Amino acid sequence: MKRAFPILAILTAILLSYALYSALVVAPREQTMGDVQRIFYYHVPSAWTAFILFFINFGASVYYLIRRSTKADVIALVTAEVGVVFCTVVLVTGPIWAKPVWGIWWTWDLRLTLTLVLWLIYVSYLMLRRFSTSGQTPLIAAVLAVFGALDVPLVYFSIWFFRTQHPQPVIGGGGSIDPRMLHVLLLNWLAFSCFAALVCWSRYRLEMLHREVDEAQAMEALLQPSFVTGRNSVAVSQDKLRSTESAQ
Amino acid sequence: MSTAALTGATLFKDLRLEWRSKDAINSMLFFALLVVVIFSFSFDPTAEESRQIAGGLIWVAFLFAAIVALNQTWARELRNQVLDAYRVSPAPANALFLAKAFGNFLFVAVLECLMTPLFIVFYNLRALGPVWQLPIVAALGTWALVVNGTFFAAMSLRTRSREIMLPLILFPISIPALLGMVEATTSILTGEYSAKFWIVLLAAYDLVFTIASLLLFEPVLHAE
Amino acid sequence: MTYLYAAYAATWIIHIAYLSTLALRYKRLRDQVRELKAHSDE
Numbered sequence: 001m002k003r004a005f006p007i008l009a010i011l012t013a014i015l016l017s018y019a020l021y022s023a024l025v026v027a028p029r030e031q032t033m034g035d036v037q038r039i040f041y042y043h044v045p046s047a048w049t050a051f052i053l054f055f056i057n058f059g060a061s062v063y064y065l066i067r068r069s070t071k072a073d074v075i076a077l078v079t080a081e082v083g084v085v086f087c088t089v090v091l092v093t094g095p096i097w098a099k100p101v102w103g104i105w106w107t108w109d110l111r112l113t114l115t116l117v118l119w120l121i122y123v124s125y126l127m128l129r130r131f132s133t134s135g136q137t138p139l140i141a142a143v144l145a146v147f148g149a150l151d152v153p154l155v156y157f158s159i160w161f162f163r164t165q166h167p168q169p170v171i172g173g174g175g176s177i178d179p180r181m182l183h184v185l186l187l188n189w190l191a192f193s194c195f196a197a198l199v200c201w202s203r204y205r206l207e208m209l210h211r212e213v214d215e216a217q218a219m220e221a222l223l224q225p226s227f228v229t230g231r232n233s234v235a236v237s238q239d240k241l242r243s244t245e246s247a248q
Numbered sequence: 249m250s251t252a253a254l255t256g257a258t259l260f261k262d263l264r265l266e267w268r269s270k271d272a273i274n275s276m277l278f279f280a281l282l283v284v285v286i287f288s289f290s291f292d293p294t295a296e297e298s299r300q301i302a303g304g305l306i307w308v309a310f311l312f313a314a315i316v317a318l319n320q321t322w323a324r325e326l327r328n329q330v331l332d333a334y335r336v337s338p339a340p341a342n343a344l345f346l347a348k349a350f351g352n353f354l355f356v357a358v359l360e361c362l363m364t365p366l367f368i369v370f371y372n373l374r375a376l377g378p379v380w381q382l383p384i385v386a387a388l389g390t391w392a393l394v395v396n397g398t399f400f401a402a403m404s405l406r407t408r409s410r411e412i413m414l415p416l417i418l419f420p421i422s423i424p425a426l427l428g429m430v431e432a433t434t435s436i437l438t439g440e441y442s443a444k445f446w447i448v449l450l451a452a453y454d455l456v457f458t459i460a461s462l463l464l465f466e467p468v469l470h471a472e
Numbered sequence: 473m474t475y476l477y478a479a480y481a482a483t484w485i486i487h488i489a490y491l492s493t494l495a496l497r498y499k500r501l502r503d504q505v506r507e508l509k510a511h512s513d514e
Contacts, residue, residue, distance in 0.1 A: 020480075035476055036475050036476050038476055039475070039476055039479040039480070042479060042480060042483050043479070046483070082490075085486060085487065085490045088486055089482070089483050089486050089487070092479075092482045092483075092486065093479045093482060093483060096475055096478050096479040096482065097475070097479060099475065100475045195487075199487075199490075199491070199494075202491075202494060203494060206494055206497060206498055206501070209498075209501050209505075210497070210501055213501055213504050213505060213508070216508050217504070217508065220508060220511060220512070
């Protein structure tokens with residue numbers, strides 16, 4: 001498994017390069033917006049990837065609540081982190097695209113606002129994980145993730161209706177898409193999905209290693225010789241047990 | 249003891265304690281008042297404008313004041329290891345949760361009743377829409393804040409910087425409810441739109457998160 | 473268009489920044505493992 005990683009990394013890098021080339025050169029120039037429209041090939045796949053990652057986080061959190069599996073907990077953590085990274089990309093490329101095309105950096109339209117709220121929810125999830133002093137952080141985090149996921153449809157409908165009542169410019173509008181553009185879009189999506197999978201895999205291995213090291217350090221602390229008796233705490237407690245048994 | 253009886257007993261205990269010390273209510277009231285005054289300096293709206301923004305101002309003030317109440321929800325239980333006593337008792341965890349949630353609801357409701365006349369005076373408010381809808385919006389909105397707030401307060405018990413953790417995790421998830429509350433209130437005050445959609449949204453939000461909280465409270469209570 | 477390049481650059485800067493933090497944490501873990509191994513050998 002581990003040997004596959006460098007090969008997959010190189011393949012992904014090639015795929016990403018080809019996707020970039022397609023976005024910049026192969027895809028046809030958009031009529032109204034010009035070359036700036038090509039940001040679309042990075043902005044949209046990042047959004048789709050982020051949403052998929054958050055969905056996996058939801059699944060892993062539910063699985064954790066049912067089965068208490070460590071692997072599920074680590075998957076939840078990993079997908080939330082990488083999801084936030086991709087979500088940040090969406091929130092940064094969005095305004096950079098909007099400014100030259102529509103003249104405004106930001107608008108509280110459905111898509112952008114929903115993305116921002118998702119970002120806020122999952123950043124708060126990551127903060128809870130970081131600040132928690134509980135031994136059952138995975139459980140509490142899983143519960144928060146479930147609450148967050150339940151919230152998403154409610155966020156969607158509330159902003160949708162809000163925008164229906166108070167219409168504003170929609171960034172990135174609808175409409176049909178040229179098949180050549182669709183092809184490049186899907187290619188970039190594939191490339192970024194592979195990239196996301198690899199990053200998640202790395203983060204997963206890192207987290208597993210981190211937990212093993214923590215455990216090993218805890219064991220080491222237990223087996224440290226004490227200053228007074230010159231024997232480690234496990235041996236000391238064994239002594240105590242023996243002396244209480246003989247005293248009875 | 250049935251769950252309902254247990255909930256009632258715990259709720260009355262909390263209300264009695266609060267009535268004697270009046271800790272939460274006093275700090276909430278004063279905080280809400282301060283927020284109103286500071287907003288007045290920041291915005292200084294005309295009568296026409298106030299109707300547009302009052303909805304938002306009122307609910308932001310109530311939100312911040314509710315955080316004060318929510319933060320102290322479980323603080324009293326942590327002292328003297330009362331929370332541990334609950335955890336080892338055979339009492340259903342939901343009874344405790346509901347008691348705390350209802351208690352908070354009553355505190356915030358009292359705050360709202362006291363603050364609303366003040367808002368009406370400060371901003372010269374007069375509702376142009378159906379006024380009878382306002383208590384419904386207030387009840388649904390307050391429950392939305394309180395049910396999640398009480399639950400998240402329990403979750404943030406075992407965190408560093410507990411008091412800041414609660415708003416950090418509560419606010420993002422409360423966004424649809426906040427939008428609903430503010431928009432419903434503004435619709436009723438200005439009379440320009442119907443608040444029906446927002447009332448339905450708030451009801452749906454309350455339903456979803458009340459059920460989720462009841463289902464998931466027990467493991468959270470027992471997390472150490 | 474500068475905006476186009478800014479967007480693409482921003483994307484990769486964000487990704488590279490995250491990957492760098494991962495690499496840093498990995499390096500720190502490796503050091504801890506080495507320390508643990510040294511302690512247990514004593």
